[in-house]
Amino acid sequence: MSNYLVGPDKKNLFGRRSTWDFDQAIEASSDGDVIEIEAGFDPFNGQNNQSIVITKSITIQGHVENRENEHIYTNTIDGIVVKDGATVTLQNICIQKNTDKSNAITVRMGSTVIAEDVYLINKSTTGTNYPIVYISGNSHVQLKNVTVGASKISDGKHRIYVENSELTIRNSWICAKVYLKHAQFLCHKSQLEYTDGCVLNGNEQSTIQLISSTLTGGKILSKEVYPCVHICDSKLTCQDCSINQPKFDMALLVLNSQMTLKGGQVDSVSLDHTTANINETLIRESFAIENGTQVTGNRFFILGRDNGKVNLYIAGRSNIQVCHIIFGQISNPNLKLERNVDIGKTALDYYQYNLNNGTFVVDQTNHYISADKQGQVSYFGKKPALDRLNEMIGISGVKSEINEFIAIAQMNKQRKEQGISSDAMTLHSLFLGNPGTGKTTVARILGEILFDKGIINDQKFVEVSRSDIVGRYIGETAIKTRKVLESALGGVLFIDEAYTLANGDEKDFGREAIDEILKFIEDHRADVVVIFAGYTDRMEKFLKMNEGLRSRIPNHFMFEDYTPQELIEIGWNDLKAKNYIVDKTAYTDLVMHNFNVSHDHSNGRWVRNLNERLIRKFAVRVAGQQGEDLSAIKQQDIDAAML
Structure with a gap:
C-alpha cells in the first residue's frame, strides 16, 4: 500500500517535489x-469543473478543523465518477460542484463508495439540478456523518x-430528495429534509428501512x-421515526405496497391498496385507508x-384488524367509514391529551386517562351486499339458500388456503x-358478495x-358467445330468459351457443360464474336441451x-325513496284493489308500474297549480289510480 500526499508545489532539500497533483496521484495509485x-489545499481549483474518473479501489482523505462549534472542511474537490467495480473511501472532505446539470458523486457498474464525514454541495444558482x-x-454507497447541502435551484x-x-x-x-428505483435503502439516525418535493420517493419493488430518523417535508404553500x-410498489419498514409535514393529509403516502410502522410519529398517513402493520405509532393529524388496504396491529394513536x-x-x-385505536382530539366525526369496510373487533377509545x-x-401510574366525551362514527356509501340481500322484502327461501351457498363457497376457499x-x-x-x-337484482348482489369474500376476482x-x-x-354464434364469455372472466355472466336459447328446431343457432357456453365453463371452472335465469317451466325445457346442462349447473x-x-312494502319504499308522501x-287499499282486479x-314490476300510474295521476292534478305541494300524494290521486 502506498500513500500519496496531494498539495501545493513544494520541493524538498534535494529539489524534488514532495507533493502530488490530485489527478496525477489518482493516475499513479493502485488498489x-x-x-x-x-490540510488547507483545494484540488478543486485545478479541476476546471471536471469530475475525475476513478476505476481503482483507493482511499481519499482530507482534513477538518473544529472551530467554535463549527466543522470546517479544509479540502475541496470537484465531483468524482467511480466505475468498473472500484471501491472508493472518502474521508473528511468536501465535494463541490459549481455548475448545474452535474453530479458530485457518480457510482456505477458494480462499484462502491464509502463516505465518512463528507460534505456534498452544488453552489449553482440557475439552471437545472442533476x-x-x-x-x-x-x-453500493454508504454515507456516514455526511451532509448534503440544500440547492438554491428550486426545481424539485x-x-x-x-x-x-x-x-x-x-x-x-x-x-x-432520496429517489429509489428498484433499490435497497437503509436510513439510520439521520435527518432528511427537502422543501421542493418528496423527501423520500420509493418505487418499483424498492426495499426501504428507516430507523430512528427524522424526515421533514415541504411547506404547504401552493397547489x-x-x-x-x-x-x-415497494416495501417500507419504519421504526421510531418522525415524519413531519403538518397541515397536510398525506405526509406518508403508500400505494400498492407493504408497510410496517413501529413506534415513532407521523403527521398524517394515506394508504391505498396496501398491506400494513402498525404498532405504537402516533399519527398527529389524520389517517386515510382506501381501496382494499389491510391494516393489522396491536395499538396505535x-x-x-x-x-x-x-x-x-x-x-x-x-380491512382493519387492529386491537386498539386511541383518539385524542374529539371531532365530529372522528371516524368516517364506508359501509363495505371491515373493522373487525377493533376497540375505539378516546383519551385526554x-x-x-x-x-x-x-x-400517577402512567396510565392514559379516558376523555369525558366520546367521538362519533359516520357511515357512507352502500350497505354491504350481504346486508342488502338479507334486507330485501320477500324471497325468504332464496335468501336462506344464497347464505348457505356463500358459506360453503367461503369455507372451501379457506380450506384451500390452509392446504x-x-x-x-x-x-x-x-x-x-x-x-x-x-332475479336480476339478486344476481348482481350475489356477484358483489362473491367479490367481497374473495371468491371471485372481479x-x-x-x-x-x-x-x-x-x-x-x-x-357467428360461437364468436359472439365466446366474446361475451371472455368479457365476464373473473366475474358473473347473467343470461336472462336463458330458455330462449332452446327455441326453434335442431338447426337453431341457440344450441350452438349452449355448446359454446358448456365448453367454456368446463375450461374455466374457477374463472367465471354463469347464472341462467328464466320462468320455471320453460327452464325445464332448456335443461333437457343438452345432457351436460343439468350436471354443470347444480x-x-x-x-x-x-x-x-x-x-305493498316494496311499493311504499319505492315512493319514499323518491321523496313522495302518501297515507x-x-x-x-290501492294496491289490494288493483291487485285483485x-x-x-x-310482482315487483307490477307494483313499480302501479307507482308510475299513481305519480302520473298526481302530476296531472298539480300541473299548473301555483303553491301546490309537489311531494304530497292525496286521496284523489289514489282514487284516480284505481282500476
Whole structure:
C-alpha cells in the first residue's frame, strides 16, 4: 500500500517535489493506496469543473478543523465518477460542484463508495439540478456523518438517485430528495429534509428501512404539494421515526405496497391498496385507508387536530384488524367509514391529551386517562351486499339458500388456503321464477358478495340475452358467445330468459351457443360464474336441451312470487325513496284493489308500474297549480289510480 500526499508545489532539500497533483496521484495509485490531501489545499481549483474518473479501489482523505462549534472542511474537490467495480473511501472532505446539470458523486457498474464525514454541495444558482449523488448498475454507497447541502435551484430535482443499487445513510443530514428505483435503502439516525418535493420517493419493488430518523417535508404553500414520503410498489419498514409535514393529509403516502410502522410519529398517513402493520405509532393529524388496504396491529394513536378534518377515514373494501385505536382530539366525526369496510373487533377509545404539547395525559401510574366525551362514527356509501340481500322484502327461501351457498363457497376457499383438500365447488346457477321476483337484482348482489369474500376476482357483472350471443349465420354464434364469455372472466355472466336459447328446431343457432357456453365453463371452472335465469317451466325445457346442462349447473334457486303485503312494502319504499308522501292505509287499499282486479301479476314490476300510474295521476292534478305541494300524494290521486 502506498500513500500519496496531494498539495501545493513544494520541493524538498534535494529539489524534488514532495507533493502530488490530485489527478496525477489518482493516475499513479493502485488498489489499496491512500491519497491524502494536505490540510488547507483545494484540488478543486485545478479541476476546471471536471469530475475525475476513478476505476481503482483507493482511499481519499482530507482534513477538518473544529472551530467554535463549527466543522470546517479544509479540502475541496470537484465531483468524482467511480466505475468498473472500484471501491472508493472518502474521508473528511468536501465535494463541490459549481455548475448545474452535474453530479458530485457518480457510482456505477458494480462499484462502491464509502463516505465518512463528507460534505456534498452544488453552489449553482440557475439552471437545472442533476442528482447530487447518482448510483446505478448494482452499486453500493454508504454515507456516514455526511451532509448534503440544500440547492438554491428550486426545481424539485435536487436528489440522491438510486437505481438497481443499494444506499445506506447513517448519522447524516441530507437536504435533498432520496429517489429509489428498484433499490435497497437503509436510513439510520439521520435527518432528511427537502422543501421542493418528496423527501423520500420509493418505487418499483424498492426495499426501504428507516430507523430512528427524522424526515421533514415541504411547506404547504401552493397547489403542487408533495408527500414527505411517497412509496409505490415497494416495501417500507419504519421504526421510531418522525415524519413531519403538518397541515397536510398525506405526509406518508403508500400505494400498492407493504408497510410496517413501529413506534415513532407521523403527521398524517394515506394508504391505498396496501398491506400494513402498525404498532405504537402516533399519527398527529389524520389517517386515510382506501381501496382494499389491510391494516393489522396491536395499538396505535391518532391525536387529531381541530382543523375540520376526519381523524380516521376508511373506504373501498378495506380491512382493519387492529386491537386498539386511541383518539385524542374529539371531532365530529372522528371516524368516517364506508359501509363495505371491515373493522373487525377493533376497540375505539378516546383519551385526554395536552393541547399545548400534543401528548396524551397520563395519571400517577402512567396510565392514559379516558376523555369525558366520546367521538362519533359516520357511515357512507352502500350497505354491504350481504346486508342488502338479507334486507330485501320477500324471497325468504332464496335468501336462506344464497347464505348457505356463500358459506360453503367461503369455507372451501379457506380450506384451500390452509392446504386442506376439498371438493371444488361449482358456482354456476339457475335462477327460476316469474317476472319481477328479483332475479336480476339478486344476481348482481350475489356477484358483489362473491367479490367481497374473495371468491371471485372481479366485480364484473355482464348481463345478456339471446340476441347478444346468438348469431344469424353459421359461425357467428360461437364468436359472439365466446366474446361475451371472455368479457365476464373473473366475474358473473347473467343470461336472462336463458330458455330462449332452446327455441326453434335442431338447426337453431341457440344450441350452438349452449355448446359454446358448456365448453367454456368446463375450461374455466374457477374463472367465471354463469347464472341462467328464466320462468320455471320453460327452464325445464332448456335443461333437457343438452345432457351436460343439468350436471354443470347444480345450484337451483326458486324465486317465489311476492304476496300482496310484500308488494305493498316494496311499493311504499319505492315512493319514499323518491321523496313522495302518501297515507299508507290509502296506499294499501290501492294496491289490494288493483291487485285483485289485475290480470298482470308481474310482482315487483307490477307494483313499480302501479307507482308510475299513481305519480302520473298526481302530476296531472298539480300541473299548473301555483303553491301546490309537489311531494304530497292525496286521496284523489289514489282514487284516480284505481282500476
